[in-house]
Amino acid sequence: MKQRLNKAKASPVNTTTVVVLRLYIAGGAPNSLQAIANLESICAEYLKDGHRLEIVDVLEEPRRAMADGVLVTPSLTKLSPIPVAQVIGNLSDRPRVLHALGLKSHGN
Amino acid sequence: MAIENKLADHRAASAPSRLKTAIQALPKGGMEQRAIDAGEVDAIVDYANSNVIMFPIARRALRHSAIAEDVPAAYGTQVANAVLAALPREDYEQLLSGLESVNLAYGQVLHEEGTAFRYVYFPITCVVCLLTKTEGKRNVMTGMVGHEGMVGMSLVFGADASPVYANVLAAGAAMRMRANRFSNELSRCLALQRELYRYAYFELGQARHTIACMSFSRLEQRVASTLLMISDRSKSQTIFLTQESLADTLHARRVSITQASSSLRSRKLISYSRGAIRIINRKGLEQSSCSCYEKLSNLRTA
Numbered sequence: 001m002k003q004r005l006n007k008a009k010a011s012p013v014n015t016t017t018v019v020v021l022r023l024y025i026a027g028g029a030p031n032s033l034q035a036i037a038n039l040e041s042i043c044a045e046y047l048k049d050g051h052r053l054e055i056v057d058v059l060e061e062p063r064r065a066m067a068d069g070v071l072v073t074p075s076l077t078k079l080s081p082i083p084v085a086q087v088i089g090n091l092s093d094r095p096r097v098l099h100a101l102g103l104k105s106h107g108n
Numbered sequence: 109m110a111i112e113n114k115l116a117d118h119r120a121a122s123a124p125s126r127l128k129t130a131i132q133a134l135p136k137g138g139m140e141q142r143a144i145d146a147g148e149v150d151a152i153v154d155y156a157n158s159n160v161i162m163f164p165i166a167r168r169a170l171r172h173s174a175i176a177e178d179v180p181a182a183y184g185t186q187v188a189n190a191v192l193a194a195l196p197r198e199d200y201e202q203l204l205s206g207l208e209s210v211n212l213a214y215g216q217v218l219h220e221e222g223t224a225f226r227y228v229y230f231p232i233t234c235v236v237c238l239l240t241k242t243e244g245k246r247n248v249m250t251g252m253v254g255h256e257g258m259v260g261m262s263l264v265f266g267a268d269a270s271p272v273y274a275n276v277l278a279a280g281a282a283m284r285m286r287a288n289r290f291s292n293e294l295s296r297c298l299a300l301q302r303e304l305y306r307y308a309y310f311e312l313g314q315a316r317h318t319i320a321c322m323s324f325s326r327l328e329q330r331v332a333s334t335l336l337m338i339s340d341r342s343k344s345q346t347i348f349l350t351q352e353s354l355a356d357t358l359h360a361r362r363v364s365i366t367q368a369s370s371s372l373r374s375r376k377l378i379s380y381s382r383g384a385i386r387i388i389n390r391k392g393l394e395q396s397s398c399s400c401y402e403k404l405s406n407l408r409t410a
Contacts, residue, residue: 029150029166030233030281033188034209037283045205058153062160065153072140072149073160088139089148092209 019051020080026073027059031090035074038091046103127161130154189230190256191303199299206289214279219270225287228260234280235341238272248359250315254341257307264304278342317400328368329398345387
């Protein structure tokens with residue numbers, strides 16, 4: 001799983017910030033299911049009600065994926081708060097996902 | 109009809125080359141390429157043709173999940189383990205923070221006999237066999253766990269150590285939870301207790317049928333039943349298993365497994381090559397299996 005962050009420095013998300021996420025998946029394909037489960041687990045643990053997640057199935061909406069510049073699935077985009085960040089893959093590397101979302105692991 | 113078949117053949121033949129072209133069009137050395145190398149990508153968006161190209165493994169999984177009616181969808185997203193999927197929403201959400209997604213490789217040992225549990229596993233597409241050690245170095249399969257159950261059932265009854273050796277028979281995805289967290293969740297969650305007691309009943313029945321099957325069924329019937337059981341749990345008609353591994357699993361001689369497999373192949377029920385066994389005629393294979401397979405299937409859906 002690889003991540004892309006823009007050059008602006010990511011600030012840790014505080015509890016009042018609503019994190020807006022969009023996850024692009026390909027139906028019920030294995031990596032897509034894993035990405036959903038991993039992301040739900042992270043949201044339940046770290047964001048609770050402070051997030052908004054939209055799941056876009058590219059098999060149903062390929063044109064939308066193209067409009068958003070998505071190249072492969074699964075692909076997670078953090079739209080807000082800035083900086084915008086992207087993580088590609090099944091999101092099983094939790095530290096990378098947390099870093100991309102501007103969250104700190106409980107262990108750190 | 110003939111034209112449709114030709115078109116389908118053409119599409120099937122051209123799919124790999126389209127996928128190859130799409131991969132080559134991705135940014136060189138980019139994170140997309142690296143995610144593909146890590147096996148974490150299901151599909152590529154094909155901008156040239158305004159559609160989506162699936163990777164073969166993902167396409168097969170979608171095809172099989174479309175026909176797997178016994179895997180319920182929960183809460184708008186698919187929870188592909190039956191125990192987790194049966195939980196009420198609030199209980200499932202409580203468990204989520206302790207669940208971790210893992211890919212399990214063929215041959216991976218999840219529990220050693222007599223050692224303490226570190227994790228419990230909820231299989232999604234992987235299949236785990238439970239082996240009991242016999243005299244000498246050989247093990248015999250006394251249970252098989254897929255998306256219908258959980259590996260680490262002894263914890264449900266308060267035992268901290270595993271009485272069996274749990275080994276991954278078919279690689280795939282699973283969710284896991286630390287053993288101490290699981291014990292806490294189990295004592296709190298009545299719905300989880302109910303589902304796992306129900307599964308324990310099935311696992312006990314499976315062990316009893318396995319003993320009966322080993323005593324009375326012909327090896328060919330046992331091979332057919334085992335292949336069907338793995339196929340059901342992995343949701344795939346292709347099983348990546350060598351005949352040697354099958355011999356170990358069924359506690360049989362390799363040459364006997366070869367004879368049984370050859371017989372099934374000659375009747376065009378299965379095909380096999382280099383560690384992959386493919387079920388060609390499922391109905392025929394079911395008719396060739398022992399009655400234990402049908403009884404266990406009924407028990408599972410009861």
